[in-house]
Amino acid sequence: MTDVRSLLGSIVWNDAERRPRAPVRLVVALLAILVALVAGGVAAAVLGLPVPLSTVLPMLAVAAATLLAARYVDRRTIADLGLRAESGTFPDLAAGLALGVLLQAGIAVAGVAAGWFRVADTFVGTAAGFGSVLFVFLVVGVYEELVSRGLLLVNVAEGLRFAGERVAVGGALAASAAVFGLLHAGNPGASVASTVGITLAGAFLGVGFVLTGRLSFPVGVHISWNAAQGLLFGFPVSGLGIEAAVVDLESTGPTLATGGSFGPEAGLLGMGAILVGTLATVAWVRYREGDGGLGVDSRVTTPTLRRRERDA
Numbered sequence: 355m356t357d358v359r360s361l362l363g364s365i366v367w368n369d370a371e372r373r374p375r376a377p378v379r380l381v382v383a384l385l386a387i388l389v390a391l392v393a394g395g396v397a398a399a400v401l402g403l404p405v406p407l408s409t410v411l412p413m414l415a416v417a418a419a420t421l422l423a424a425r426y427v428d429r430r431t432i433a434d435l436g437l438r439a440e441s442g443t444f445p446d447l448a449a450g451l452a453l454g455v456l457l458q459a460g461i462a463v464a465g466v467a468a469g470w471f472r473v474a475d476t477f478v479g480t481a482a483g484f485g486s487v488l489f490v491f492l493v494v495g496v497y498e499e500l501v502s503r504g505l506l507l508v509n510v511a512e513g514l515r516f517a518g519e520r521v522a523v524g525g526a527l528a529a530s531a532a533v534f535g536l537l538h539a540g541n542p543g544a545s546v547a548s549t550v551g552i553t554l555a556g557a558f559l560g561v562g563f564v565l566t567g568r569l570s571f572p573v574g575v576h577i578s579w580n581a582a583q584g585l586l587f588g589f590p591v592s593g594l595g596i597e598a599a600v601v602d603l604e605s606t607g608p609t610l611a612t613g614g615s616f617g618p619e620a621g622l623l624g625m626g627a628i629l630v631g632t633l634a635t636v637a638w639v640r641y642r643e644g645d646g647g648l649g650v651d652s653r654v655t656t657p658t659l660r661r662r663e664r665d666a
């Protein structure tokens with residue numbers, strides 16, 4: 355009986371790291387996130403908060419739950435989630451912000467040149483509306499990367515360490531990208547194509563994280579991709595219409611190419627941009643780190659635990 359208890363305990367608990375094992379940590383974090391999401395939505399309704407505060411409150415609650423789970427269940431430092439203040443942080447953020455805009459501009463130019471988009475209007479909406487949507491995109495870019503890459507990808511990578519670093523990181527990239535795609539599968543206008551496109555986008559964002567060990571690059575890309583897509587060019591953002599835009603481009607071409615009512619990620623133009631963005635990410639990291647510095651950042655699979663630091 356003692357041996358059985360010991361075996362069951364070892365399945366649930368990592369004695370060497372003095373914390374639950376990865377699957378248990380992820381289940382607890384998921385439950386905490388679900389509770390936070392519901393609580394944030396209820397609080398926004400009860401308080402009668404206006405948009406955008408009612409929109410971002412559940413997101414902020416999820417981010418808080420993620421940080422608490424990381425601290426008290428994962429036993430991590432904040433830096434272990436990819437929130438690191440180091441020499442590459444701000445250059446990565448700036449590069450990510452620039453890349454998201456350039457990719458969306460490429461989609462717009464290619465679509466207009468092919469006759470798949472037409473300019474329906476310019477300077478749509480108000481300054482207040484523009485600022486409100488931008489605020490939401492800022493919060494979305496941070497909290498979704500914190501959950502999808504900082505928490506999920508890292509835990510899966512650590513859980514697969516027994517299979518070797520390449521398998522662990524590849525599996526974690528695939529898992530986090532798949533979950534990212536499925537989380538958007540219920541959005542308006544979603545389809546198999548949109549889920550595939552968002553999954554590819556999740557892999558694209560994950561590459562920036564695993565190569566640098568920092569969230570700054572994927573956060574930058576995530577924010578500017580959404581902002582340029584909706585606010586600069588008037589495309590739907592993951593199926594959601596945006597009521598403010600500098601240039602409002604209307605889709606007139608085949609849905610297969612443009613993504614239709616879901617937005618570019620569901621079409622070949624968006625998927626092509628995601629592929630270009632992934633290659634550009636690799637090129638950026640190679641430029642920043644030099645020819646010998648391109649590879650998986652070891653911090654993605656090797657945790658920096660608070661208790662380990664304190665006991666050292």
